[in-house]
Amino acid sequence: MKKLLVIAVVGALACMSLAQGGGGMRMRMGGGLLSLARRDDVAKEISITADQKTKLDDLQQTSRTQMRDAFQSMGGGNGAPPDRDAMQKMMQDMQDKQKAALAGILSADQMTRLKELNIQRQGNSAILDKDVQGALGLSADQLAKIKDLQDKQMQAGQAIRDKVQNQEIDQDAARTAMQKNNDVMKTELGKILTSDQAAKLAAMGGKPFTFDTSLDNQRGPGGK
Numbered sequence: 001m002k003k004l005l006v007i008a009v010v011g012a013l014a015c016m017s018l019a020q021g022g023g024g025m026r027m028r029m030g031g032g033l034l035s036l037a038r039r040d041d042v043a044k045e046i047s048i049t050a051d052q053k054t055k056l057d058d059l060q061q062t063s064r065t066q067m068r069d070a071f072q073s074m075g076g077g078n079g080a081p082p083d084r085d086a087m088q089k090m091m092q093d094m095q096d097k098q099k100a101a102l103a104g105i106l107s108a109d110q111m112t113r114l115k116e117l118n119i120q121r122q123g124n125s126a127i128l129d130k131d132v133q134g135a136l137g138l139s140a141d142q143l144a145k146i147k148d149l150q151d152k153q154m155q156a157g158q159a160i161r162d163k164v165q166n167q168e169i170d171q172d173a174a175r176t177a178m179q180k181n182n183d184v185m186k187t188e189l190g191k192i193l194t195s196d197q198a199a200k201l202a203a204m205g206g207k208p209f210t211f212d213t214s215l216d217n218q219r220g221p222g223g224k
Contacts, residue, residue, distance in 0.1 A: 032095075032118055032122070032129075033098075033099060033102055033114055033115070033118055034056065034059060034060060034063065034098055034102055035060075036114060036117060036118050036121060037056055037102065037106070037114055038053075038056050038057070038060060039211075039212075039215050040212070040215055041211060041212040041215055042114070042117055042211075045113065045117065045209060046106070046110045046113045046114055046117075047110070048106075048110075052105055052106065055105045056102075056105060059098070059101055059102065059105065063094070063098055066094060067094065070090055070094065071087075071090075088150075092130070113206065115204075116204065116205050116206030116207070116209075117205075117206075117209055119132070119201065119204050119205040119206075120205040120206070120208070120209055120211075121211065123186055123190075124186045124187070124189040124190040124193070124201075125182075125185065125186050125189060126201060126204075127146065127189055127192070127193065127201065128146065128150070128189070132201070132204070133146075135200075135204065136193070136197045136200055136201060137197070138192075138197070142192050142193075145192050146189065146192060149185060149188055149189060149192075153181060153185050156181045157178065157181065160174050160177050160178055160181075161174070
């Protein structure tokens with residue numbers, strides 16, 4: 001039961017802050033950039049070597065362990081999730097550390113292209129990333145609106161998980177509802193940007209790339 005709770009809460013937060021083109025209730029313990037780098041299509045695009053692949057897999061496993069341990073240390077294993085703000089801060093800190101570790105594995109050119117692909121994959125959700133927010137020059141008012149949307153997304157996600165736990169809906173219905181929430185979130189995030197910021201975000205995606213949709217549920221080494 002404790003393991004399921006950890007997965008549900010962490011998965012919801014990760015989908016909100018590190019989502020890549022949606023993802024329903026899929027858990028993204030490894031973070032956006034790391035999960036993306038481990039996809040087969042992306043690994044080919046940025047020329048991941050065998051040695052780098054091994055290091056990325058190791059980083060993924062380390063991230064999973066750290067996430068689980070951090071969550072449990074915050075008291076999330078006693079039947080109720082920890083404070084949302086505290087968890088968001090924890091997630092951001094871990095994401096920052098993971099980005100630094102990832103940069104130590106990949107070359108500068110690989111990281112640049114990976115970030116471009118990440119923006120393409122996320123669309124408007126890319127503005128949840130603080131580096132993207134800085135690059136776009138988001139105002140304090142815009143950041144406040146993003147925070148408000150994140151809070152609402154968290155509440156909606158919790159409501160869905162409560163329905164699953166109470167057996168009001170099944171996992172398939174929950175995934176559909178979560179995906180709908182993600183789609184609404186993306187649309188609302190797009191409304192926050194000015195036309196110039198939207199154009200800059202699109203340009204930050206770099207050369208268009210077609211993702212292999214058959215890999216969207218990829219798991220294990222080389223997957224998400």
